[in-house]
Amino acid sequence: xxxVWLYAVRLGGADRPPAGPGVDGESPRLVVEGPLVAVVGTVxxxxxxxxxxxRAMEDLARIERLARAHHAxxxxxxxxxxxxxxxxxxxxxxxxxxxxxxxxxxxxxxAVLERVRDRREWGVKVYVDAKPEAPVEAPASSDRPGxxxxxxxRADRDRGAQARERARAVADRLDEGLAQVAAGSHRMKPQDxxxxxxxxxxxxxxxxxxxxxxxxxFRAALAAVEAEGATVELTGPWPPFSFAxxxxx
Amino acid sequence: MPELPRRVEAxxxxxxxxxxxxxxxIVELLRQLMERQALRRVDAGDLPDEKIEQLGLGLMRLEEAxxxxxxxxxxxxxxxxIDLGPLGNLLGPEAGSR
Numbered sequence: 001x002x003x004v005w006l007y008a009v010r011l012g013g014a015d016r017p018p019a020g021p022g023v024d025g026e027s028p029r030l031v032v033e034g035p036l037v038a039v040v041g042t043v044x045x046x047x048x049x050x051x052x053x054x055r056a057m058e059d060l061a062r063i064e065r066l067a068r069a070h071h072a073x074x075x076x077x078x079x080x081x082x083x084x085x086x087x088x089x090x091x092x093x094x095x096x097x098x099x100x101x102x103x104x105x106x107x108x109x110x111a112v113l114e115r116v117r118d119r120r121e122w123g124v125k126v127y128v129d130a131k132p133e134a135p136v137e138a139p140a141s142s143d144r145p146g147x148x149x150x151x152x153x154r155a156d157r158d159r160g161a162q163a164r165e166r167a168r169a170v171a172d173r174l175d176e177g178l179a180q181v182a183a184g185s186h187r188m189k190p191q192d193x194x195x196x197x198x199x200x201x202x203x204x205x206x207x208x209x210x211x212x213x214x215x216x217x218f219r220a221a222l223a224a225v226e227a228e229g230a231t232v233e234l235t236g237p238w239p240p241f242s243f244a245x246x247x248x249x
Numbered sequence: 250m251p252e253l254p255r256r257v258e259a260x261x262x263x264x265x266x267x268x269x270x271x272x273x274x275i276v277e278l279l280r281q282l283m284e285r286q287a288l289r290r291v292d293a294g295d296l297p298d299e300k301i302e303q304l305g306l307g308l309m310r311l312e313e314a315x316x317x318x319x320x321x322x323x324x325x326x327x328x329x330x331i332d333l334g335p336l337g338n339l340l341g342p343e344a345g346s347r
Contacts, residue, residue, distance in 0.1 A: 144302050144305075145305070145306065145309065146301070146302040146303060146304065146305025146306030146307070146308075146309060147298070147301050147302045147305050148305070149305045149306070149308065149309040150287060150288065150291055150301060150304065150305035150308065151291075153284060153288060153308075154288050154291060154292070157285075157288060
């Protein structure tokens with residue numbers, strides 16, 4: 001027996017399935033329902049039913065393989081038409097169940113897909129030197145060591161607070177500027193410095209939905225940020241993962 | 250199913266260090282709270298100079314003692330900064346870099 005794994009729903013391209021391979025090594029197919037085209041794959045039931053997927057979620061290596069294949073098919077599917085990615089592990093009994101779901105949620109999908117038409121997602125991470133400035137060496141008065149210790153610590157505290165405040169202000173200003181040239185924005189928590197492996201502190205971690213003909217303007221806004229001394233990491237273009245990802249409803 | 254982590258086994262050479270780390274973390278948290286409270290009182294400006302000097306000396310000695318103890322257990326300042334997940338780090342974001 002087999003099941004149907006859902007990758008994405010898009011508008012059009014009903015005659016061009018992605019080449020794959022998909023999560024089970026299969027060639028992706030299309031299920032067409034009116035203007036909506038679901039990109040699906042036929043997968044083995046014993047590997048992809050609820051129990052098997054629950055087991056798979058505890059196996060990091062397997063999740064990684066699934067996520068990579070899922071992602072690759074979505075990227076391919078989203079190359080030309082407005083496309084809404086599905087969350088990992090969205091599985092239906094058969095094509096008829098997929099078609100029924102498309103009929104039932106046609107209005108919602110239509111709205112989501114129109115929003116991302118001719119737009120792509122870009123990821124932006126901005127790093128700045130958030131380290132407080134080097135301490136001003138206060139003259140260590142030998143007759144009052146305790147007092148000078150406390151004053152030194154107070155200066156440290158104030159510099160740290162100012163540095164964090166500056167970083168936050170930079171991030172807010174950047175996000176505001178970029179959001180103005182984007183059709184949508186989604187801000188996430190900055191990652192810990194240990195994850196990024198950088199000396200600088202991440203102050204902005206966000207994704208933007210940008211018109212394809214507005215990308216020059218978007219890049220110009222980023223360049224302005226870089227000119228101020230921040231490090232900008234741009235990723236993409238991505239399918240609109242942050243703006244059109246569909247889940248079970 | 251993944252196996253249970255092996256670190257549950259009590260290994261004599263690491264148990265001392267791990268316990269030391271835990272105790273030092275708590276002492277360091279208290280020391281920083283006391284220091285912050287002292288700085289707030291200095292900010293408020295209602296402490297006589299002698300009192301400030303006493304507080305400062307006490308906190309300074311305490312910090313020196315902490316550094317010695319930390320080195321005794323072979324720990325870095327950042328080792329005492331426990332990651333509390335969504336709550337952030339126990340000793341704040343900057344504590345590890347000092």
